[in-house]
Amino acid sequence: SPTVAVIIVAAGSGIRLGHAEPKAFVLLHMRPLLDHVLDSIFGMRSPVQIIVVAPSERVADARAIAAAAAARHESPAAALTIVAGGRTRQDSVDLGVAALLPGVDVVLVHDAARALTPASLCDAVVDAVRSTGHGIIPGLPVVDTIKRVAASGAILGTVDRSELSAVQTPQGFPRAMLAAARAWAVQNGRFEALTDDAALVADAGHPVSVIAGDALAFKITTPEDLDRADLILHAAAT
Numbered sequence: 646s647p648t649v650a651v652i653i654v655a656a657g658s659g660i661r662l663g664h665a666e667p668k669a670f671v672l673l674h675m676r677p678l679l680d681h682v683l684d685s686i687f688g689m690r691s692p693v694q695i696i697v698v699a700p701s702e703r704v705a706d707a708r709a710i711a712a713a714a715a716a717r718h719e720s721p722a723a724a725l726t727i728v729a730g731g732r733t734r735q736d737s738v739d740l741g742v743a744a745l746l747p748g749v750d751v752v753l754v755h756d757a758a759r760a761l762t763p764a765s766l767c768d769a770v771v772d773a774v775r776s777t778g779h780g781i782i783p784g785l786p787v788v789d790t791i792k793r794v795a796a797s798g799a800i801l802g803t804v805d806r807s808e809l810s811a812v813q814t815p816q817g818f819p820r821a822m823l824a825a826a827r828a829w830a831v832q833n834g835r836f837e838a839l840t841d842d843a844a845l846v847a848d849a850g851h852p853v854s855v856i857a858g859d860a861l862a863f864k865i866t867t868p869e870d871l872d873r874a875d876l877i878l879h880a881a882a883t
């Protein structure tokens with residue numbers, strides 16, 4: 646049985662994308678975003694438990710998409726779990742964590758919205774969790790000059806770019822570390838303030854390190870992002 650699990654959080658509604666469908670079901674090159682992200686997870690080096698956290702009214706659809714992807718990749722259906730998500734991303738992560746199999750010791754949390762993430766980035770996160778024992782998040786250097794600006798518009802200063810990283814998913818953790826950090830956040834009322842998994846784990850005092858991210862792991866948030874994903878796939882196909 647697999648020792649790595651990937652929780653794909655796909656339960657958001659995609660308000661900023663502005664489609665009638667929840668974002669994970671929006672089509673990109675005629676396939677739902679969820680189907681693209683499943684391809685990258687099934688493309689990982691070794692078999693993993695896949696937990697898809699879907700909008701509660703779309704669990705059956707998510708199951709059908711995931712079962713078809715598993716069949717395409719000749720993967721055992723046993724390691725595939727579909728659960729209903731919650732109101733916030735953190736609620737959805739929690740509902741995913743509750744479905745982890747007993748033998749799993751490394752957990753990746755991944756946004757379905759990062760539909761073009763290469764499998765190699767997921768493998769690199771697993772490797773780094775295992776070699777360091779830390780929480781691991783992929784990040785890219787920030788290329789723009791960043792200013793701190795007052796409400797009035799006055800420039801307060803330039804932020805040192807060398808200290809900044811634009812972080813992505815999958816974010817990976819030793820299972821025990823993630824569980825302890827989530828329990829700590831619940832006990833200390835920290836859940837609302839900490840929106841990403843790495844922030845929650847670091848807040849509980851655990852080490853989290855950044856490894857090189859991948860430009861293809863960008864998050865599809867707006868219609869322009871979906872256009873960009875479409876162009877990338879189009880270019881790859883010609």
Ligand code: CTP
Nearest residue numbers: 654655656657658659660661732733737757758
């Ligand atoms: N997500 C989730 N459950 C929620 C909210 C978000 O599983 N209650 C997931 C989304 O499906 C997405 C990831 O978290 O894969 C990142 O969230 P975001 O890009 O903000 O997606 P949405 O919340 O769907 O988009 P929006 O904020 O524009 O509504």
Ligand code: MG
Nearest residue numbers: 657658659734
């Ligand atoms: Mg959101």
